[in-house]
Amino acid sequence: MAEQEQGGNWQKPSVGRIVHYVSHGTPPRGDGGQAYESQCRAAVVTQVTNPTNLGLAVLNPSGMFFHESVLFDGADQAGGTWHWPERT
Numbered sequence: 001m002a003e004q005e006q007g008g009n010w011q012k013p014s015v016g017r018i019v020h021y022v023s024h025g026t027p028p029r030g031d032g033g034q035a036y037e038s039q040c041r042a043a044v045v046t047q048v049t050n051p052t053n054l055g056l057a058v059l060n061p062s063g064m065f066f067h068e069s070v071l072f073d074g075a076d077q078a079g080g081t082w083h084w085p086e087r088t
């Protein structure tokens with residue numbers, strides 16, 4: 001479950017916290033490359049439906065967009081999911 005995916009450091013999300021949203025990359029090209037790879041974006045929590053399903057205001061370098069339902073994925077960090085910012 002989520003606690004294990006976070007190494008026991010699971011934090012409960014709340015409105016106003018900053019998380020990472022994983023942008024969708026563009027579809028693979030014929031040569032197997034990708035014009036844009038999926039990337040972490042900063043996102044403000046706007047709604048907590050439950051601790052793993054959040055509404056987010058995603059901050060891209062060139063604009064913002066809003067999602068009402070984004071699911072947690074701390075293990076694979078698939079496109080279109082959120083996770084806590086990596087510790088650096």
Ligand SMILES: [Zn+2]
Pocket residue numbers: 020040041083084085086
């Ligand atoms: Zn990240």
